[in-house]
Amino acid sequence: xxxxxxxxxxxxxxxxxxxxxxxxxxxxxxxxxxxxxxxxxxxxxxxxxxxxxxxxxxxxxxxxxxxxxxxxxxxxxxxxxxxxxxxxxxxxxxxxxxxxxxxxxxxxxxxxxxxxxxxxxxxxxxxxxxxxxxxxxxxxxxxxxxxxxxxxxxxxxxxxxxxxxxxxxxxxxxxxxxxxxxxxxxxxxxxxxxxxxxxxxxxxxxxxxxxxxxxxxxxxxxxxxxxxxxxxxxxxx
Amino acid sequence: xxxxxxxxxxxxxxxxxxxxxxxxxxxxxxxxxxxxxxxxxxxxxxxxxxxxxxxxxxxxxxxxxxxxxxxxxxxxxxxxxxxxxxxxxxxxxxxxxxxxxxxxxxxxxxxxxxxxxxxxxxxxxxxxxxxxxxxxxxxxxxxxxxxxxxxxxxxxxxxxxxxxxxxxxxxxxxxxxxxxxxxxxxxxxxxxxxxxxxxxxxxxxxxxxxxxxxxxxxxxxxxxxxxxxxxxxxxxxxxxxxxxxxxxxxxxxxxxxxxxxxxxxxxxxxxxxxxxxxxxxxxxxxxxxxxxxxxxxxxxxxxxxxxxxxxxxxxxxxxxxxxxxxxxxxxxxxxxxxxxxxxxxxxxxxxxxxxxxxxxxxxxxxxxxxxxxxxxxxxxxxxxxxxxxxxxxxxxxxxxxxxxxxxxxxx
Numbered sequence: 156x157x158x159x160x161x162x163x164x165x166x167x168x169x170x171x172x173x174x175x176x177x178x179x180x181x182x183x184x185x186x187x188x189x190x191x192x193x194x195x196x197x198x199x200x201x202x203x204x205x206x207x208x209x210x211x212x213x214x215x216x217x218x219x220x221x222x223x224x225x226x227x228x229x230x231x232x233x234x235x236x237x238x239x240x241x242x243x244x245x246x247x248x249x250x251x252x253x254x255x256x257x258x259x260x261x262x263x264x265x266x267x268x269x270x271x272x273x274x275x276x277x278x279x280x281x282x283x284x285x286x287x288x289x290x291x292x293x294x295x296x297x298x299x300x301x302x303x304x305x306x307x308x309x310x311x312x313x314x315x316x317x318x319x320x321x322x323x324x325x326x327x328x329x330x331x332x333x334x335x336x337x338x339x340x341x342x343x344x345x346x347x348x349x350x351x352x353x354x355x356x357x358x359x360x361x362x363x364x365x366x367x368x369x370x371x372x373x374x375x376x377x378x379x380x381x382x383x384x385x386x387x388x389x390x391x392x
Numbered sequence: 393x394x395x396x397x398x399x400x401x402x403x404x405x406x407x408x409x410x411x412x413x414x415x416x417x418x419x420x421x422x423x424x425x426x427x428x429x430x431x432x433x434x435x436x437x438x439x440x441x442x443x444x445x446x447x448x449x450x451x452x453x454x455x456x457x458x459x460x461x462x463x464x465x466x467x468x469x470x471x472x473x474x475x476x477x478x479x480x481x482x483x484x485x486x487x488x489x490x491x492x493x494x495x496x497x498x499x500x501x502x503x504x505x506x507x508x509x510x511x512x513x514x515x516x517x518x519x520x521x522x523x524x525x526x527x528x529x530x531x532x533x534x535x536x537x538x539x540x541x542x543x544x545x546x547x548x549x550x551x552x553x554x555x556x557x558x559x560x561x562x563x564x565x566x567x568x569x570x571x572x573x574x575x576x577x578x579x580x581x582x583x584x585x586x587x588x589x590x591x592x593x594x595x596x597x598x599x600x601x602x603x604x605x606x607x608x609x610x611x612x613x614x615x616x617x618x619x620x621x622x623x624x625x626x627x628x629x630x631x632x633x634x635x636x637x638x639x640x641x642x643x644x645x646x647x648x649x650x651x652x653x654x655x656x657x658x659x660x661x662x663x664x665x666x667x668x669x670x671x672x673x674x675x676x677x678x679x680x681x682x683x684x685x686x687x688x689x690x691x692x693x694x695x696x697x698x699x700x701x702x703x704x705x706x707x708x709x710x711x712x713x714x715x716x717x718x719x720x721x722x723x724x725x726x727x728x729x730x731x732x733x734x735x736x737x738x739x740x741x742x743x744x745x746x747x748x749x750x751x752x753x754x755x756x757x758x759x760x761x762x763x764x765x766x767x768x769x770x771x772x773x774x775x776x777x778x779x780x781x782x783x784x785x786x787x788x789x790x791x792x793x794x795x796x797x798x799x800x801x802x803x
Contacts, residue, residue: 225711225794246715253713264708264798268403273396280396281713325712 172201172333172365173222178231180217180388191217192228193388201332204359204366206376209385215369216337218385222367223256223335224248236332253281257326259355261338263318265310271297271321272306278329296324300354316347323354327364334358336368340375352378394725401726405733408698415694416734419777423738423770424745426680430769431746433676436581437653442521443582445614449518450621450650451584452477452611452628454659459643467491468648469604470593473611476631482619487515487612490596492587495564497551504550508564509587510596516542518614519585526558526573529592533572537594541569544577547588562589567597584612605635605646613650625649691781699723699789706789707797719790720783727782728775735774739767 180192191214199205199222207215220226221233224240233240236255240248257278265274275293284292297306300320310318319339326334336355340348352375359366368379376382384391405412439446452473457464468477473488480486489511497504516528521542529540541562548557548571557571569591578586601608615621628649637643651659699706706719714722 220795223711225798246717249710249713249715249718252711258711260798264704266705266708268400268407273399276396277709278712281715281718286395329712 172199172203172236173367174198174232174234175218175221175228176232176234178221178228178233180214180221180226181229190388192221192385195231195385195388195390197383197390199365199367201365202359202363203381204356204379205368205381205383206379207367207369207383207385208371208373208376212387213385214388215385217388218383219335219337219367219369222333223258224252249281253278253329255332257329257331257334259319259322259326259334259336259339261341263310263315263322263342265318265321265325267310270307270309271302271313271324274310274321275324275328277325282329292328293324296328297321299327300324314347315343316350319343319347319351320354323351323358327358327362332365334364334366336366338369338371340370340372348372348375397722397725398729400722401729404698404702404726405730408701411694411698412730415691415730416737418690418694419731419734419774420737420741422683422777423735423773424741426683426773427738427742427770428745429680431742432581435579437657440579440582441576442519442578442585444520445518446653448615448617448619450613450615450624450652451656452613452648452650453584453656454651455606455646455648457606457643457646459641459645462642464606464643466607468609468611469606470602470609472605472635472646473609474602476635477611477613477628480613480624480627480631482615482621482624483613484616484619485514485518485614487518487614488512488593488609489515489584489612490593490609495589497563499551499563506547506550506564506588507586508589508591509585510591510593512593515590515612518612521575521578521585524574524576525556526571528573534592534594538592539567539569539595540572540592542573542575542590543571544575544588546577548574564589564591567595569595584610605637611650621650621652685780689781691777692785695723695727695782695785696788699785703789703792703797704799706792707794707799710792710794710797716787716790720786723786723789724779724782727786728778731774731778731781732771735770735777738774739770 175195175197178192178195178197179190182189182191195214195218197218207218209215217226221228224233224235224243227233227241235251240251243251266277269277272290272293275296276289279289279292294303294306297303300323302317302320302324305313305317305321308317310321313321319342323339326336334355339355340351343351355366355368356378358364366379368375370376443449453467455466455468455472470488473486477488478486490509492507492509494505495508497506513529513531513534521528524545525548526542528542529538532538533540541564543551543557543562551557551562552560557574560571562569562571569589580586596602598608613624615624632646632648635646637646706714709719709722
């Protein structure tokens with residue numbers, strides 16, 4: 156990835172990009188209560204690359220969703236970039252996600268009806284930008300990921316690796332402080348997965364963006380600065 | 393952002409062709425039916441040829457005469473109009489005429505049936521017919537019961553082919569009439585003027601026609617510009633209290649008022665003098681809303697499944713910063729686009745169907761035009777339809793939890 160043009164992220168506070176304080180997440184239906192996270196306290200420093208590991212159902216994705224403000228904790232506090240977000244309404248949370256967080260999903264979640272350029276523009280749609288500004292930013296992001304020749308390709312016309320790179324371009328186009336990747340290499344072969352991992356490493360290293368990555372792959376996890384392990388919703392050391 | 397939503401709307405239309413077809417069929421069919429109803433109502437109730445001054449016309453076509461044991465419900469008779477309806481305040485002109493009835497004519501061994509209407513000479517000044525040959529009959533023609541006729545272009549074609557008709561004779565039920573004028577045909581739905589042939593009212597040979605208080609006639613009152621129709625009606629009602637009845641033991645009271653076209657429409661089937669145009673208009677609007685609501689509800693259903701399919705997209709948009717209102721706006725725009733396309737198809741179908749009415753037998757003179765008024769109605773209907781069927785599913789889906797939506801599920 157060409158990271159020369161990437162802006163270094165503002166590492167204000169000199170410390171936590173995101174902090175969870177005694178977070179519980181319980182899903183309740185009429186008959187069943189499922190504890191997805193239990194008393195999780197976690198501080199992730201700005202610019203850190205953290206991987207989250209654990210068996211299926213251990214709460215990894217829930218942790219990522221809580222970190223990314225997609226899900227609210229049942230109890231406990233979430234502090235993003237020094238700001239407690241508990242009690243924020245739909246619009247405030249949406250604005251904060253738009254500004255501060257980028258998501259990369261295992262199954263890419265590209266919109267099939269939109270080409271690569273339009274997919275990458277999605278986060279910018281919810282900002283006060285002109286069409287031209289949006290297009291230019293999206294083109295730059297795709298260029299960084301080496302996809303200049305694929306700008307007008309639809310997801311079905313792209314390989315898995317290319318789709319994940321478009322998804323990464325979408326995640327970084329808005330310049331988030333926090334990048335959350337949920338098994339970003341899970342649907343890719345090892346060589347393509349390695350490419351994606353390198354992109355995340357370079358982005359973390361060169362742009363100073365905090366990355367939290369859920370993975371089942373021990374080798375990939377060992378390349379990150381810290382591994383957070385979960386078991387039955389609890390953090391284990 | 394709007395451009396992006398429009399682009400998305402276009403893509404979504406092409407994605408599920410069957411859904412799109414079903415949605416468009418529902419919308420365009422409803423639009424076609426509504427537009428035809430609007431066009432017909434517009435032509436029937438609004439001023440147009442030859443009743444071009446319908447907006448300041450009152451028509452008396454429904455009376456009720458009753459006594460202790462009897463009642464008689466019909467149009468006014470010639471005597472009633474002639475004696476009691478002339479020179480009412482606020483009236484510029486008044487015409488008395490019959491409804492249309494059938495008469496037979498034998499031409500070169502062929503029997504032709506025509507609609508005929510007997511009218512006074514004033515009829516030609518209250519209505520605004522376009523003469524293509526000759527002119528109308530005069531007060532003198534009427535007073536002297538001259539056997540002259542004005543015919544429509546359709547009747548001329550049937551009687552004389554492509555040849556001019558002026559001065560030629562028409563046999564009607566064994567009586568010869570000389571053609572003195574030919575007019576452009578009046579459409580069938582012009583209830584107060586349409587006919588194939590018009591004859592002086594004094595040539596009417598029905599026994600006792602001129603001595604009846606009830607039956608056989610209508611009267612049209614052309615009001616002076618700015619005249620108060622209530623004043624005219626009050627004066628007429630007052631005159632009705634002074635009517636001399638032929639047999640007061642049998643009938644002693646008569647009731648009925650001249651009405652506007654909308655009041656006539658609204659009072660259809662009700663007692664003379666009792667009109668409820670506001671209620672009728674309200675009922676029409678409710679019927680239209682109900683008619684639109686049925687396909688709209690169906691479309692809500694289709695839209696819900698259509699939007700549920702896009703749960704993951706909703707999750708992605710929420711993850712990247714879309715608030716609920718952004719998603720409502722996006723889906724509302726998509727639905728309005730769909731409805732506008734449906735509206736355009738509906739408008740096209742309505743135009744084709746309305747124009748094809750002109751291909752029906754030409755003497756029916758059914759001519760409907762799609763005006764800017766109707767185009768604006770289509771646009772409005774399409775947007776209302778789009779919003780009716782799109783906003784609720786969009787609002788429901790915008791409240792979808794992003795995590796659940798990303799899994800592609802529905803709550």
